[in-house]
Amino acid sequence: xxxxxxxxxxxxxxxxxxxxxxxxxxxxxxxxxxxxxxxxxxxxxxxxxxxxxxxxxxxxxxxxxxxxxxxxxxxxxxxxxxxxxxxxxxxxxxxxxxxxxxxxxxxxxxxxxxxxxxxxxxxxxxxxxxxxxxxxxxxxxxxxxxxxxxxxxxxxxxxxxxxxxxxxxxxxxxxxxxxxxxxxxxxxxxxxxxxxxxxxxxxxxxxxxxxxxxxxxxxxxxxxxxxxxxxxxxxxxxxxxxxxxxxxxxxxxxxxxxxxx
Amino acid sequence: xxxxxxxxxxxxxxxxxxxxxxxxxxxxxxxxxxxxxxxxxxxxxxxxxxxxxxxxxxxxxxxxxxxxxxxxxxxxxxxxxxxxxxxxxxxxxxxxxxxxxxxxxxxxxxxxxxxxxxxxxxxxxxxxxxxxxxxxxxxxxxxxxxxxxxxxxxxxxxxxxxxxxxxxxxxxxxxxxxxxxxxxxxxxxxxxxxxxxxxxxxxxxxxxxxxxxxxxxxxxxxxxxxxxxxxxxxxxxxxxxxxxxxxxx
Numbered sequence: 001x002x003x004x005x006x007x008x009x010x011x012x013x014x015x016x017x018x019x020x021x022x023x024x025x026x027x028x029x030x031x032x033x034x035x036x037x038x039x040x041x042x043x044x045x046x047x048x049x050x051x052x053x054x055x056x057x058x059x060x061x062x063x064x065x066x067x068x069x070x071x072x073x074x075x076x077x078x079x080x081x082x083x084x085x086x087x088x089x090x091x092x093x094x095x096x097x098x099x100x101x102x103x104x105x106x107x108x109x110x111x112x113x114x115x116x117x118x119x120x121x122x123x124x125x126x127x128x129x130x131x132x133x134x135x136x137x138x139x140x141x142x143x144x145x146x147x148x149x150x151x152x153x154x155x156x157x158x159x160x161x162x163x164x165x166x167x168x169x170x171x172x173x174x175x176x177x178x179x180x181x182x183x184x185x186x187x188x189x190x191x192x193x194x195x196x197x198x199x200x201x202x203x204x205x206x207x208x209x210x211x212x213x214x215x216x217x218x219x220x221x222x223x224x225x226x227x228x229x230x231x232x233x234x235x236x237x238x239x240x241x242x243x244x245x246x247x248x249x250x251x252x253x254x255x256x257x258x259x260x261x
Numbered sequence: 262x263x264x265x266x267x268x269x270x271x272x273x274x275x276x277x278x279x280x281x282x283x284x285x286x287x288x289x290x291x292x293x294x295x296x297x298x299x300x301x302x303x304x305x306x307x308x309x310x311x312x313x314x315x316x317x318x319x320x321x322x323x324x325x326x327x328x329x330x331x332x333x334x335x336x337x338x339x340x341x342x343x344x345x346x347x348x349x350x351x352x353x354x355x356x357x358x359x360x361x362x363x364x365x366x367x368x369x370x371x372x373x374x375x376x377x378x379x380x381x382x383x384x385x386x387x388x389x390x391x392x393x394x395x396x397x398x399x400x401x402x403x404x405x406x407x408x409x410x411x412x413x414x415x416x417x418x419x420x421x422x423x424x425x426x427x428x429x430x431x432x433x434x435x436x437x438x439x440x441x442x443x444x445x446x447x448x449x450x451x452x453x454x455x456x457x458x459x460x461x462x463x464x465x466x467x468x469x470x471x472x473x474x475x476x477x478x479x480x481x482x483x484x485x486x487x488x489x490x491x492x493x494x495x496x497x498x499x500x501x502x503x504x505x506x507x508x509x510x
Contacts, residue, residue: 036460036507038508039504039507039508042460042504043504045467046463046464046467046500047433047463047466047467047472047473047474048463048473048474048496048497048500048501049504050473051473051474051497052497052501124473127431127472127473128430128431128432128433128472128473128475129431129472130365130470130472131364131365131366131431131432131433131470131471131472132363132364132365132429132430132431132432132472133365134363135363136330136333136360136363137267137269137280137358137360138330138332138333138358138360139333140332140333140334142430142477142479143430143477143478143479147475147476147477147478148477150475213476216476217475217476219494220476220490220491220493220494220497221474221476221494221497222497222498222501223494223495223497223498223499223500223501223502224494224498225491225494226491226494226495227489227491230491
């Protein structure tokens with residue numbers, strides 16, 4: 001094989017000055033000009049780099065979701081338990097940190113993750129759509145449901161987050177008397193309305209689907225995937241999706257059925 | 262066999278194309294798909310019509326020239342190239358749709374022929390090793406561990422046909438590029454340019470207007486040479502490693 005490769009080197013070595021293939025209007029390959037841009041620039045400008053940003057921000061949000069889901073389950077242990085937990089969220093890190101500092105730190109990281117994830121997704125999606133302008137006349141179903149719904153699922157989730165924060169963090173669109181630091185009553189008020197249940201359950205199913213493809217996909221993007229590990233990664237993605245969906249859905253179901261009241 | 266073909270006809274790169282319907286009769290199940298198209302073209306020539314333009318060369322499944330999307334699948338229903346697809350994969354009386362590769366980076370030249378020179382430019386960006394040429398080196402001079410040799414060979418099987426791009430809903434060239442990067446990066450001959458290779462080839466891939474990877478897996482399903490989907494993860498790993506290394510220099 002070596003001789004073939006060597007002759008290929010002769011045949012295909014690009015001329016540095018007239019390197020072909022630069023689509024008009026595109027920046028010249030910085031690599032071959034010997035001037036590499038900064039790490040941040042070259043990561044953000046590359047499709048693989050943007051996917052890496054999506055993978056890392058996605059995993060941060062996934063970690064938060066697991067913690068959030070576990071926190072939600074405290075509602076099954078009574079009002080004191082979950083209200084005490086809400087209070088602890090604000091005092092964690094004390095006395096090193098001041099009241100609510102740790103919580104704000106988490107919020108800042110999460111907002112950064114959401115924004116980076118969404119901006120990357122938007123830019124990559126636009127690029128992807130442009131890269132396939134003509135559709136095939138002969139249609140057939142492609143990829144799994146979770147994979148095909150990543151974009152719409154993401155949009156649904158972004159809208160849900162806005163509603164969810166206005167409902168249970170600021171209380172702006174809360175259906176009952178919103179009381180700060182009394183999540184038990186607030187949650188019951190929210191899930192006593194039919195539309196809140198619908199919005200919430202749709203969003204939670206979207207989370208499950210998004211995580212199912214997203215976790216495995218993030219592993220591939222970060223280079224952790226290989227043939228040997230594939231089954232384990234897929235199983236982990238499915239387990240995470242299932243546990244998150246069931247964990248989150250259990251709260252509105254419990255309120256609707258009167259288990260929590 | 263008697264078949265109805267719906268074939269994409271497009272006069273040139275600038276013209277609008279459309280599907281045209283043709284009836285072909287007397288097709289043997291032992292014919293390859295390209296021989297079936299040859300039969301159609303012979304009839305069209307006799308009738309004084311323009312024959313259907315399609316790419317083909319070796320007709321042995323090793324050159325990567327043929328490039329047909331048959332009934333929505335790149336290279337048709339079997340996991341092989343269009344030239345190695347036989348008419349026994351179809352039923353008498355079938356209607357078969359034949360379309361060109363679809364991707365912004367692969368513009369249609371005529372009918373079913375697309376311009377795949379974007380792939381050549383990705384190779385030119387780093388899909389080679391820089392070495393003094395001459396007589397073949399002594400085979401034992403550079404030991405290659407067996408698993409690495411197998412890994413390199415698996416990726417070296419890529420014939421650059423572009424079925425991965427054609428099948429990808431994002432028109433992404435990640436599977437092609439990863440096959441080429443992995444093939445050379447795992448070998449000692451390729452290691453001096455390990456970092457620049459992956460960075461430059463990915464850069465060129467992006468510059469050509471291919472889409473990004475969303476891990477749908479369509480590429481690996483369509484690949485006639487069975488380049489596996491984890492190749493993409495392996496290239497991502499190489500790319501991240503190269504970014505870290507280059508940043509430290």
